[in-house]
Amino acid sequence: MSVSSHFSASYEEARSKFLDAAAAAGATLERFDNPAENPRGVDLSTDVARLGDPAAPAMLLTFSGTHGAEGFCGSGVQVAWLADGFWKEVPDSVQQVHVHAINPYGFASLSRTTEDNIDLNRNFVDHANPPVNEGWPKIQPVLCPTEWNDGTLDQMKAGVEAFVEEHGFWAFREAATSGQYRDPKGIFYGGSAPGWSRRTVETIVGKYCKGLKQLAVIDYHTGLGPRGFGERIIDHLPDTPGYGRAMDWYGGDASSPYLGTSTSAKLTGQMLDWIDRALTGTEVTAIALEYGTEPEDKVIGALTSDNWLRFHGDLSSARGREIKQKVRDAFYQDANDWKQMIWDRALDTQRLALQGLTR
Numbered sequence: 001m002s003v004s005s006h007f008s009a010s011y012e013e014a015r016s017k018f019l020d021a022a023a024a025a026g027a028t029l030e031r032f033d034n035p036a037e038n039p040r041g042v043d044l045s046t047d048v049a050r051l052g053d054p055a056a057p058a059m060l061l062t063f064s065g066t067h068g069a070e071g072f073c074g075s076g077v078q079v080a081w082l083a084d085g086f087w088k089e090v091p092d093s094v095q096q097v098h099v100h101a102i103n104p105y106g107f108a109s110l111s112r113t114t115e116d117n118i119d120l121n122r123n124f125v126d127h128a129n130p131p132v133n134e135g136w137p138k139i140q141p142v143l144c145p146t147e148w149n150d151g152t153l154d155q156m157k158a159g160v161e162a163f164v165e166e167h168g169f170w171a172f173r174e175a176a177t178s179g180q181y182r183d184p185k186g187i188f189y190g191g192s193a194p195g196w197s198r199r200t201v202e203t204i205v206g207k208y209c210k211g212l213k214q215l216a217v218i219d220y221h222t223g224l225g226p227r228g229f230g231e232r233i234i235d236h237l238p239d240t241p242g243y244g245r246a247m248d249w250y251g252g253d254a255s256s257p258y259l260g261t262s263t264s265a266k267l268t269g270q271m272l273d274w275i276d277r278a279l280t281g282t283e284v285t286a287i288a289l290e291y292g293t294e295p296e297d298k299v300i301g302a303l304t305s306d307n308w309l310r311f312h313g314d315l316s317s318a319r320g321r322e323i324k325q326k327v328r329d330a331f332y333q334d335a336n337d338w339k340q341m342i343w344d345r346a347l348d349t350q351r352l353a354l355q356g357l358t359r
């Protein structure tokens, strides 16, 4: 059977495939119900599958759906790993925890953010003293229009080009995407408090990951870089042991936003950074595996139009349906060649992580 069959067309289908594959592998399952109301009336949950000896000193931990609609990719990988028996490659000294749809609202609603419009991967800050994104007030009017018509994307493109002309490409990338804490109706909003998904991460890490000697984390994302290519982004600062281990494990085939070798800007409030800091005494080696989908202007167009739709548009209108289709295409390519590329890179990465954990 082709690996494509492990990918899904909806959150419900993805969840059902994950639960079936986890049960067939003999995993212990735990469900975290998300109380948010979804526009389609779907019950929402994050599901956790655990395999192996809970006393094993090392763990492979994977996440799908940190950015909601990006979850089609990570879910397909988790299901393939479980359903096709690759989980059996894991030695006895390593336990596995696979977290499915950590942002279930975004996954089910075809949105990047949570029920509170929070970007989960910007939410892990001290909210009493949040970071200040100085470029955000300048780029906000360009990227968060209150009206949307056929000329909006062209206007946005011109606004972005003017910003880049004046401040440079990386200044734009950081202003737009690194995270902002002042505009709850804006894109890349990090929240004003820990949201449900962050609190669930904290519960999962507290319950499953305490006392480990070694932890490998792979957080699956989409939307940046060339179509189908999987970029291993290291969140650890370049002068830390975590960075050194990740470069070593992945044979140098990894990137760092701090060294300018990544497609990603430096971010604030990242989940992997929080996990690393929370587990003192554990050697944490964490990467985001970021896969390309469509050209960047299409991805930005999808997430800005989705943001407009949420606060100013009508989900049931023709434009609303068109925007949701564009969001899906921007974060998930429903094509066999793309899915095969996703899986090949994921399998290689998870195998290298296991080698690193047992070295």
Ligand SMILES: [Zn+2]
Residues within 6 Å of the ligand: 066, 067, 070, 220, 221, 222, 223
């Ligand atoms: Zn992402």
